[in-house]
Amino acid sequence: MSKPVDIALTVNNNHYIRSVEPRLLLSDFLRHELGLTGTHIGCEHGVCGACSILFDGQPIRSCLMFAVQADGHEILTIEGLGTKDNLHPLQESFKEAHGVQCGFCTPGFILTLIPFLEKNPNPDEWEIRKAISGNICRCTGYQHIVDAVKLAAEKMAANRKE
Amino acid sequence: MKPAPFEYFAPTTIDEALVHLAEYGYDAKVLAGGQSLIPMMNFRLAQPSVIVDINKINELSYIRANEDGGLRIGAMARHNQVEHSSLIADRAALIFEAMPHIATVQVRSRGTFGGSIAHADPSAELAAVSVALEGSFLLRNQRGERWVPANEFFVGLFTSVLEPDELLIEAKFPPLPERTGCALVEVARRSHDFALVGVAAVVTLDKDNLCQRVRLILLSVGDGPVEAHQAAEMLKGKELTAESIRAAAETAAKKDIDPGSDIHASAEYRRHLAGVLSRRALVKAYDRARGDG
Numbered sequence: 001m002s003k004p005v006d007i008a009l010t011v012n013n014n015h016y017i018r019s020v021e022p023r024l025l026l027s028d029f030l031r032h033e034l035g036l037t038g039t040h041i042g043c044e045h046g047v048c049g050a051c052s053i054l055f056d057g058q059p060i061r062s063c064l065m066f067a068v069q070a071d072g073h074e075i076l077t078i079e080g081l082g083t084k085d086n087l088h089p090l091q092e093s094f095k096e097a098h099g100v101q102c103g104f105c106t107p108g109f110i111l112t113l114i115p116f117l118e119k120n121p122n123p124d125e126w127e128i129r130k131a132i133s134g135n136i137c138r139c140t141g142y143q144h145i146v147d148a149v150k151l152a153a154e155k156m157a158a159n160r161k162e
Numbered sequence: 163m164k165p166a167p168f169e170y171f172a173p174t175t176i177d178e179a180l181v182h183l184a185e186y187g188y189d190a191k192v193l194a195g196g197q198s199l200i201p202m203m204n205f206r207l208a209q210p211s212v213i214v215d216i217n218k219i220n221e222l223s224y225i226r227a228n229e230d231g232g233l234r235i236g237a238m239a240r241h242n243q244v245e246h247s248s249l250i251a252d253r254a255a256l257i258f259e260a261m262p263h264i265a266t267v268q269v270r271s272r273g274t275f276g277g278s279i280a281h282a283d284p285s286a287e288l289a290a291v292s293v294a295l296e297g298s299f300l301l302r303n304q305r306g307e308r309w310v311p312a313n314e315f316f317v318g319l320f321t322s323v324l325e326p327d328e329l330l331i332e333a334k335f336p337p338l339p340e341r342t343g344c345a346l347v348e349v350a351r352r353s354h355d356f357a358l359v360g361v362a363a364v365v366t367l368d369k370d371n372l373c374q375r376v377r378l379i380l381l382s383v384g385d386g387p388v389e390a391h392q393a394a395e396m397l398k399g400k401e402l403t404a405e406s407i408r409a410a411a412e413t414a415a416k417k418d419i420d421p422g423s424d425i426h427a428s429a430e431y432r433r434h435l436a437g438v439l440s441r442r443a444l445v446k447a448y449d450r451a452r453g454d455g
Binding site for chain 2: 055068
């Protein structure tokens with residue numbers, strides 16, 4: 001075993017200081033060290049997108065980074081997005097438009113879509129399909145996910161007007 | 163699966179990184195974006211005993227205009243940085259065109275220009291495009307540095323001339339001559355998949371609209387980027403017509419490449435794609451060189 005390295009990072013606005021073995025994947029760190037099991041692990045080689053999180057605001061595969069590399073950085077996982085009683089518009093829309101079936105892929109989709117909707121507040125279907133092309137869903141056939149993203153864009157536009 | 167244990171270094175300067183590479187050489191792997199290395203480590207196809215993580219070397223993350231009208235890209239410029247750079251769009255339209263083909267948005271957040279080059283994957287768009295644009299790479303070790311032209315850098319399957327103690331520092335691209343058009347086309351099974359075949363074309367016309375120079379580089383059809391020399395030779399000094407382009411594309415597919423079969427595509431299908439895509443790339447590049455594209 002190689003020697004542990006001390007890291008300090010921010011996850012969902014909470015500051016953590018931990019000691020990690022360099023080979024520990026960021027995805028495993030989030031799940032096993034911090035107990036944030038909303039980040040799901042599918043393929044563990046960067047194909048399925050289930051473990052997508054935001055790293056300094058950008059979508060990344062958390063299975064393709066080591067926890068030690070997150071030292072000094074800021075992470076957002078699905079747990080930091082909304083609460084049960086106060087869902088993020090994207091979460092709400094996935095629920096309402098039936099973008100969720102088994103739910104395994106959902107956190108990865110939602111986190112990938114957050115910066116996308118910030119940059120493209122009014123996306124068309126093709127742009128949405130491109131935006132989610134790095135995330136695999138084996139239940140929905142994607143149509144309801146596309147519907148959910150459109151609904152979320154509408155909700156977020158309405159929120160901005162208020 | 164999980165990676166095997168390794169010793170970890172995260173230098174903050176190039177010099178410091180070179181010290182680690184000089185000391186550990188063959189046992190060490192440089193970790194850039196990690197989007198190819200970490201999957202291989204997760205599968206334990208790669209089990210380096212030392213990782214030299216260069217993500218903290220901020221001095222490698224640049225995209226700069228060069229005085230000669232070309233540009234320089236630091237090894238740690240990330241794909242999404244290149245993808246959204248107006249300088250790249252202005253001075254290297256071919257790189258700009260390649261970016262959306264590279265993996266997924268999540269991978270482009272982490273993956274780096276230098277990492278893609280050093281990995282020397284035969285299906286890498288940036289490798290083919292670097293050869294097509296006559297780029298060169300700056301390699302440095304503790305003893306000094308050297309420039310290697312892109313067409314001499316890739317020497318085999320996942321193999322380059324990069325020595326174990328060398329670090330890729332930057333890629334440099336000369337300005338394109340006037341009346342030059344570029345195009346990259348590819349076919350992949352899904353939008354972010356490795357290309358089954360891809361073709362990069364760079365066409366320069368003289369004042370009479372004759373083809374002064376053409377470079378046709380194919381990806382995913384060999385051990386590295388493959389230059390279609392015979393096809394290019396056929397077009398030199400000629401007028402580019404539907405007929406001459408079709409004939410050159412056919413030569414590229416039949417004579418210039420020797421693709422293999424795998425689970426994704428047969429050699430025969432790859433040859434077919436190479437012909438169709440070479441034609442499309444040449445037509446596009448030609449139209450752009452004339453200013454119609």
